[in-house]
Amino acid sequence: xxxxxxxxxxxxxxxxxxxxxxxxxxxxxxxxxxxxxxxxxxxxxxxxxxxxxxxxxxxxxxxxxxxxxxxxxxxxxxxxxxxxxxxxxxxxxxxxxxxxxxxxxxxxxxxxxxxxxxxxxxxxxxxxxxxxxxxxxxxxxxxxxxxxxxxxxxxxxxxxxxxxxxxxxxxxxxxxxxxxxxxxxxxxxxxxxxxxxxxxxxxxxxxxxxxxxxxxxxxxxxxxxxxxxxxxxxxxxxxxxxxxxxxxxxxxxxxxxxxxxxxxxxxxxxxxxxxxxxxxxxxxxxxxxxxxxxxxxxxxxxxxxxxxxxxxxxxxxxxxxxxxxxxxxxxxxxxxxxxxxxxxxxxxxxxxxxxxxxxxxxxxxxxxxxxxxxxxxxxxxxxxxxxxxxxxxxxxxxx
Ligand SMILES: Cc1cc2nc3c(=O)[nH]c(=O)nc-3n(C[C@H](O)[C@H](O)[C@H](O)COP(=O)(O)O)c2cc1C
Numbered sequence: 001x002x003x004x005x006x007x008x009x010x011x012x013x014x015x016x017x018x019x020x021x022x023x024x025x026x027x028x029x030x031x032x033x034x035x036x037x038x039x040x041x042x043x044x045x046x047x048x049x050x051x052x053x054x055x056x057x058x059x060x061x062x063x064x065x066x067x068x069x070x071x072x073x074x075x076x077x078x079x080x081x082x083x084x085x086x087x088x089x090x091x092x093x094x095x096x097x098x099x100x101x102x103x104x105x106x107x108x109x110x111x112x113x114x115x116x117x118x119x120x121x122x123x124x125x126x127x128x129x130x131x132x133x134x135x136x137x138x139x140x141x142x143x144x145x146x147x148x149x150x151x152x153x154x155x156x157x158x159x160x161x162x163x164x165x166x167x168x169x170x171x172x173x174x175x176x177x178x179x180x181x182x183x184x185x186x187x188x189x190x191x192x193x194x195x196x197x198x199x200x201x202x203x204x205x206x207x208x209x210x211x212x213x214x215x216x217x218x219x220x221x222x223x224x225x226x227x228x229x230x231x232x233x234x235x236x237x238x239x240x241x242x243x244x245x246x247x248x249x250x251x252x253x254x255x256x257x258x259x260x261x262x263x264x265x266x267x268x269x270x271x272x273x274x275x276x277x278x279x280x281x282x283x284x285x286x287x288x289x290x291x292x293x294x295x296x297x298x299x300x301x302x303x304x305x306x307x308x309x310x311x312x313x314x315x316x317x318x319x320x321x322x323x324x325x326x327x328x329x330x331x332x333x334x335x336x337x338x339x340x341x342x343x344x345x346x347x348x349x350x351x352x353x354x355x356x357x358x359x360x361x362x363x364x365x366x367x368x369x370x371x372x373x374x375x376x377x378x379x380x381x382x383x384x385x386x387x388x389x390x391x392x393x394x395x396x397x398x399x
Pocket of ligand 1: 016017019044045097098
């Protein structure tokens with residue numbers, strides 16, 4: 001395993017300013033720490049009216065900086081040294097006040113001082129009343145700040161503390177984490193690679209309300225698409241029904257229902273792609289004649305099925321790397337090897353769906369990876385880790 005989690009060991013400054021949304025930043029700090037980051041929180045004076053310093057120091061295991069004076073670390077000058085070491089500065093929540101001061105470079109708080117002193121990217125998550133956010137001043141300040149190292153996330157539309165439903169809510173911590181990963185991904189080993197990932201189980205209609213599908217959650221495909229995005233690839237995810245309706249920044253989503261639709265979308269993209277990873281569970285067969293009207297109970301006696309296209313097999317473009325998945329309940333190695341050959345893949349990832357805590361719907365997978373001259377049996381692991389191992393291998397086939 002050569003690839004490390006993109007957040008691990010990164011020095012992240014988390015600036016917290018005076019908004020009710022500051023409580024969400026405790027959760028953000030927790031997410032970052034869980035991903036292995038070294039998180040240094042800097043709080044504005046007014047943020048202390050909303051959340052306590054101890055929550056952040058307890059969560060991050062670092063002293064919290066709350067002002068220029070009264071050094072909290074053994075560094076030369078706290079905010080300058082931290083700014084130099086930082087891999088990113090995240091300001092969440094960012095008040096209208098702090099955004100204005102950032103735009104003008106008014107450095108009366110160490111949050112702004114560290115932004116001025118860093119060469120790292122800056123991510124700003126505004127949070128404020130909807131009218132404030134729409135104001136001419138805030139709009140102008142945000143426009144002024146946007147450049148190739150300053151990014152914004154949100155705000156989202158939703159119920160604000162004032163009770164109205166407007167655009168002003170701080171992005172959720174998970175979205176901010178995702179955006180941080182996206183920013184880090186901008187210089188990685190898949191940078192010039194255009195990839196297609198398929199995910200989820202296709203649905204083959206019987207009538208307007210019933211369909212044939214399978215147990216695929218799409219988690220493996222999502223993990224691969226996210227890993228590709230993190231490593232700089234331009235990713236399109238062609239998916240059917242995923243376990244969770246979510247959109248990850250930097251991934252193009254194409255939603256389909258049937259195997260035939262998946263094939264069409266893949267072939268629309270394939271000429272322009274370097275890599276395809278088919279993690280979707282594509283139904284092998286479909287109902288021969290789909291009923292236009294809902295069938296009555298006693299009308300359903302037999303379902304006549306026909307074969308769906310074998311999409312992976314039908315891709316015969318020469319300069320594309322093909323990675324397939326084989327979900328098997330018996331003779332895993334033999335069956336996966338047979339698919340590796342018949343579908344003419346560079347890599348076949350096989351997994352035994354009868355294994356406990358592995359495969360369909362689980363966050364983990366126990367896989368074997370088949371290549372021309374190599375078979376590797378991997379232990380049970382997180383799908384997110386497996387995704388990077390697959391990419392480490394697939395990279396070797398990209399020209
Ligand atoms: C209850 C309350 C909630 C507030 N929420 C926000 C907010 O969400 N966004 C904002 O821009 N200002 C908000 N403010 C105003 C800021 O706290 C104020 O402008 C402060 O000076 C910001 O300072 P800072 O940017 O240094 O943290 C709020 C004030 C109060 C009393």
